[in-house]
Amino acid sequence: MRTFIVLLVVSCLALALAKHEEGHAPAHYKFEYGVHDPHTHDVKSQWEHRDGHHLTGAYKMKEADGTVRVVEYVSDPHGGFQAVVKRIGYAKHPAHYGHHKGHGGEGGESYVGVTHWGQKH
Secondary structure, rough: HHHHHHHHHHHHHHHHHHHHHHHOOOOOEEEEEEEEEEOOEEEEEEEEEEEEEEEEOOOOOOOOOOOEEEEEEEEOOOEEEEEEEEEEEEEEEEEOOOOOOOOOOOEEEEEEOOOEEOOOO
16 A cells, blocks of 8 residues: 555656646747727737747837837847837927917927847846
8 A cells, every 4th residue: 555655646746747847848939919999099019929938029009109119029048138129200299289478389290210229138
């Protein structure tokens, strides 16, 4: 009877260790989604692909100022997280309305370009 109990405990431990190592296997997945809501003017999309420790992805969204932000990113154990942020288009700034002198008038425009951002582990 003792031999049976010892074998049962050893079998359970072996199974638990096998499941534990299984849970630490590198992840593999792909996903993407998009939103285009004409009522709220929410326009955005994202995709991402992970193959083990290597990750690539991007997202795009329409900003309130009329520009489109595009972020493309990669991550791996050697290079860390690297992202390139682009803003496409010209920002449209609304006119300010008010009752005080000096407020009101025309809105303006501005242009923004590309920002590189990264962090090495």
